[in-house]
Amino acid sequence: MRYAIALSTLTLTLISAPATMIAATPGSGAASGASASPAASSTASSTASSQMYGPDYEQCSAKTTMGIAECVAERAKVWDGRLNTAYQALTQRSDPAQRAPLKKAQRAWISYRDANCKFYSAGQGTISRIEGAECLRAMTQQRTCEMERANNPEGKAGEGCTP
Numbered sequence: 001m002r003y004a005i006a007l008s009t010l011t012l013t014l015i016s017a018p019a020t021m022i023a024a025t026p027g028s029g030a031a032s033g034a035s036a037s038p039a040a041s042s043t044a045s046s047t048a049s050s051q052m053y054g055p056d057y058e059q060c061s062a063k064t065t066m067g068i069a070e071c072v073a074e075r076a077k078v079w080d081g082r083l084n085t086a087y088q089a090l091t092q093r094s095d096p097a098q099r100a101p102l103k104k105a106q107r108a109w110i111s112y113r114d115a116n117c118k119f120y121s122a123g124q125g126t127i128s129r130i131e132g133a134e135c136l137r138a139m140t141q142q143r144t145c146e147m148e149r150a151n152n153p154e155g156k157a158g159e160g161c162t163p
Contacts, residue, residue, distance in 0.1 A: 086147035
């Protein structure tokens with residue numbers, strides 16, 4: 001199933017295997033009957049793109065369900081550390097008038113990410129642990145890339161971000 005989630009001016013395309021999920025594109029209100037396996041790849045349509053079940057997930061995919069979930073959670077921690085670094089740097093280099101809106105946006109994004117990923121982790125079966133962890137990793141990676149680009153005058157982000 002494909003989900004296109006708008007994050008400010010960015011779009012994050014997520015791929016998920018369970019047929020129990022309903023997919024819709026923003027503004028269409030229509031459900032899609034297409035399905036894809038977790039290993040399927042997709043290209044997000046934004047400059048700060050990320051995807052579920054991308055290269056970070058593939059590093060973890062040869063393990064047991066519990067091992068995959070733990071591995072993906074560790075990858076999410078790496079991205080979260082980068083996100084915190086990029087956020088702090090962006091806060092410091094921003095104009096004073098930009099700092100409060102940035103803080104408000106970041107807090108709103110964290111609430112959204114957490115609520116969105118709870119959808120995945122609340123599913124039935126053990127796959128939901130993997131889906132929840134992978135959602136958290138993919139969304140954190142996407143936000144990290146966005147922050148790194150915003151913090152760089154040339155618009156470049158670090159390793160693991162799509163050019």
